Amino acid sequence: MRAEFTREVILEVSARLFRAHGYSATTLRQIAKAAKIKAGSVYYHFKSKDDVLQEILTIGVNDVRDSALARVDALPPDASPRRKIEAAMKGHLEGLLRHGGDFSSASIRVYGHLPPHLKKRNQEMRKGYGEFWDELFAAAEQAGEIRPGLSLGIVRLVAIGAINWTPEWFDATHGNYEDVSDQIVSMLGEGIFTSVSEDKALEGPESSAPETAVPESAAPETAIRTEKKLRARKRLALPESEL
């Protein structure tokens, strides 16, 4: 997993630094030091600091999107819109919280503060990914699965917003991100949908859904899973003073 080429190292440490401190608070000297090169050498690999950012934004959005798409594609094609949306949420969460989620997290934490000219290149990708969500929610509404009184646009923004905020508080002390992820999806799903969740299936690999397309997440943990969940409840301590 560790990057082999200096260019990749620069991207990785930059993503980690951008995620932690923001874009403009991160200096090229900090990046260079973390990558164990000299400041000027960054420009051998990138034209500018802005270019490093652009590449991180791109990778970040691709990561969450691929992760969400993989989860949806792993479902049987006749799966309900609700199941697809829950799968997409799990995938999006996975992209953000799994080990190596620095690119996605950096992208999501940093994007909102960027000036328009730095957002621009990334906007199309985000828009495309947003349309993927729009279609899922439109299908859910047509199937009558969205709770009456809820605006489709709001529901989408609140659900994804709750997920996008997770990098703000989730860390290793919460244990396996899958335990947290299941609860988040369950909670959001119950708030959004009318239909009774005919598929607690989603919550475990013992499901009928083929999880082969999502190898990293559908781990060898099959039987111990339920027990782990019960323990999780106690283990999941609150982070200090997090709003």
Added chain:
Amino acid sequence: MRAEFTREVILEVSARLFRAHGYSATTLRQIAKAAKIKAGSVYYHFKSKDDVLQEILTIGVNDVRDSALARVDALPPDASPRRKIEAAMKGHLEGLLRHGGDFSSASIRVYGHLPPHLKKRNQEMRKGYGEFWDELFAAAEQAGEIRPGLSLGIVRLVAIGAINWTPEWFDATHGNYEDVSDQIVSMLGEGIFTSVSEDKALEGPESSAPETAVPESAAPETAIRTEKKLRARKRLALPESEL
């Protein structure tokens, strides 16, 4: 509403700039220019840029907290934990989204990227406010109102997280923030609680709950409210390319 004294003007424009561009991306020259003074003059009112930030963080947390507390206090004392939590969510949202929410929004958007020594002074306040939420959720659990399988800590973080993300996408094009606010609270409430919401009361000023303690939000719009909600559904267009 417009600030009268220069010191207040500095705080207001700083909050707006910090919210929009982040702390370190905002320069003293930008602040001075927006406040219509010269850069050096900021130091007549504040010891440092850091001090401006500290005051904004303080005001920001106080705003959401006061707003949440006011909503809860306006309930009858025997109100269910669920109603109290929903009231607190409405209040927190109000603090963020209402006109003048720049302090709260700046505080919440910027905090996560700050170095520890800049977070420190604000940490106690946030911790205190977090405990207020902890108590509400603990009461809900003891009353058996939390859906089984959900960890209290996760629920709190996800609910408040969804709310804290709203400054990222909400703007004037969404119309009255109260319409949005009602939907968010409803959606989160349904996801969190077991009990049937015996109180759609929360959703309208025609409720039995005394709203006198929250003057700014319980506006003159009493009868037109329901109709507005119906229209809202169409009016609430998606912001461009917002994840």
Added chain:
DNA sequence: CCTACCGATCGGTAGG
């Protein structure tokens, strides 16, 4: 509250 200024640090470049 302004003018005039300072040392430090920033992103970035030339030449090797």
Added chain:
DNA sequence: CCTACCGATCGGTAGG
């Protein structure tokens, strides 16, 4: 990929 350096801009200050 490094050394050595540059102009611009940063947060901040002295003196009025």
